[in-house]
Amino acid sequence: MARYQAGIRTEARIIDATRELLGENGLDGTTLKAICDRAGVRAGSFYNLFESKEDAVLQVVKDAIRAVDPHPKRDAPDSLNELVEAYISFVSGQPDVARVYLKIAISGATNGSLGGSMKRHHHRRVARFSSAIARENPELTEAESEVRAEIVLATLSGLAFMWMLEPKFDFEHRARLAVYAPLLNS
Amino acid sequence: MARYQAGIRTEARIIDATRELLGENGLDGTTLKAICDRAGVRAGSFYNLFESKEDAVLQVVKDAIRAVDPHPKRDAPDSLNELVEAYISFVSGQPDVARVYLKIAISGATNGSLGGSMKRHHHRRVARFSSAIARENPELTEAESEVRAEIVLATLSGLAFMWMLEPKFDFEHRARLAVYAPLLNS
DNA sequence: CTCAAAATAGAGTGTATACTCAAAATCTAG
DNA sequence: CTAGATTTTGAGTATACACTCTATTTTGAG
Numbered sequence: 484m485a486r487y488q489a490g491i492r493t494e495a496r497i498i499d500a501t502r503e504l505l506g507e508n509g510l511d512g513t514t515l516k517a518i519c520d521r522a523g524v525r526a527g528s529f530y531n532l533f534e535s536k537e538d539a540v541l542q543v544v545k546d547a548i549r550a551v552d553p554h555p556k557r558d559a560p561d562s563l564n565e566l567v568e569a570y571i572s573f574v575s576g577q578p579d580v581a582r583v584y585l586k587i588a589i590s591g592a593t594n595g596s597l598g599g600s601m602k603r604h605h606h607r608r609v610a611r612f613s614s615a616i617a618r619e620n621p622e623l624t625e626a627e628s629e630v631r632a633e634i635v636l637a638t639l640s641g642l643a644f645m646w647m648l649e650p651k652f653d654f655e656h657r658a659r660l661a662v663y664a665p666l667l668n669s
Numbered sequence: 670m671a672r673y674q675a676g677i678r679t680e681a682r683i684i685d686a687t688r689e690l691l692g693e694n695g696l697d698g699t700t701l702k703a704i705c706d707r708a709g710v711r712a713g714s715f716y717n718l719f720e721s722k723e724d725a726v727l728q729v730v731k732d733a734i735r736a737v738d739p740h741p742k743r744d745a746p747d748s749l750n751e752l753v754e755a756y757i758s759f760v761s762g763q764p765d766v767a768r769v770y771l772k773i774a775i776s777g778a779t780n781g782s783l784g785g786s787m788k789r790h791h792h793r794r795v796a797r798f799s800s801a802i803a804r805e806n807p808e809l810t811e812a813e814s815e816v817r818a819e820i821v822l823a824t825l826s827g828l829a830f831m832w833m834l835e836p837k838f839d840f841e842h843r844a845r846l847a848v849y850a851p852l853l854n855s
Numbered sequence: 856c857t858c859a860a861a862a863t864a865g866a867g868t869g870t871a872t873a874c875t876c877a878a879a880a881t882c883t884a885g
Numbered sequence: 886c887t888a889g890a891t892t893t894t895g896a897g898t899a900t901a902c903a904c905t906c907t908a909t910t911t912t913g914a915g
Contacts, residue, residue, distance in 0.1 A: 489912070510776075525864050531862060536902095634824065637827025637828040638823050638847070642820070642823040642827075644775065645822075675893090676892060721873080
């Protein structure tokens with residue numbers, strides 16, 4: 484009936500190992516052997532806790548997608564400022580998760596079971612940014628707000644990719660400069 | 670001594686198949702069997718023309734990287750306008766090549782022999798955009814121009830990713846709006 | 856303590872992969 | 886036409902992969 488502590492800890496170690504490997508080496512670099520080695524576990528233990536490798540990978544990836552776009556804490560709609568700051572602290576505060584999001588979610592978006600889930604996530608994000616922009620810039624039509632939302636999101640993603648390419652890259656600075664300084668209310 | 674026409678045509682078919690598959694399915698989806706099936710060739714023929722699978726993949730990827738950042742046609746330095754329009758026509762005019770470039774940029778950028786080559790390419794691009802921006806905006810310091818170059822490139826890449834996610838996405842329109850309207854000379 | 860349930864180990868399975876090789880087919884220069 | 890070189894074939898190899906299974910060990914509630 485009840486699960487044992489050992490199993491729960493092992494499950495967490497496996498999830499952590501999977502997340503790290505996905506961020507470091509991508510999907511094909513994340514083999515079962517690599518996961519088990521890093522988690523300090525044998526294949527049998529893995530399959531006692533997970534149905535398949537895909538099972539563990541999907542858990543990690545779906546968590547990552549959820550972490551980028553958390554539910555609003557307050558009831559009030561979010562401002563563009565809040566959305567951008569949330570993205571910045573996502574990248575800075577959970578770099579492992581962010582790497583998974585950028586590597587797997589985006590690269591795997593055009594194929595496989597992630598494709599659909601990623602497209603939905605993307606539309607949700609655009610809508611959220613778009614409505615914040617529309618609220619703060621009443622002179623824009625709905626279509627114009629949406630285009631601007633897409634551009635802001637594209638810039639944030641692009642900068643995050645650069646950060647992944649070179650960890651020294653000052654993502655925060657670029658992101659704030661790109662979004663606040665030039666684009667809107669100009 | 671001399672190569673036969675059949676071999677030259679087969680080589681081209683294999684390169685085309687490799688490029689298409691890399692763009693559609695990424696690196697790990699591009700198996701030898703898939704390449705050979707699409708090119709209408711058996712494994713033995715492939716290895717008569719290429720040293721390894723990696724050989725064919727690297728040819729395609731290096732071509733793609735070269736296509737994004739072609740040598741200037743004139744002696745004169747390029748304007749930001751020209752650089753952006755070149756990127757736009759790269760994406761619109763050679764979508765297969767662009768897809769390879771974008772997919773590999775994410776998945777292969779942090780590891781392997783592609784990592785180094787991708788990083789060098791990135792720095793070359795930033796320098797090129799940066800010097801165009803500096804020339805057209807003399808009030809900016811060198812560091813400021815570079816940051817702006819990174820932001821422009823990030824936005825273009827991010828928009829291109831969105832285009833890859835949804836082929837209907839109007840990349841040209843977004844790219845011109847994002848770069849020309851808001852960012853510089855404001 | 857006890858003992859059933861849960862977790863683990865580790866050898867083993869089937870499959871897909873990149874790649875090889877010897878023989879047959881095809882090409883093209885002379 | 887011919888003969889040597891190139892290209893193609895297709896069965897075959899070794900390896901790495903995800904995954905299974907059974908026996909053993911560990912856990913923790915009663």
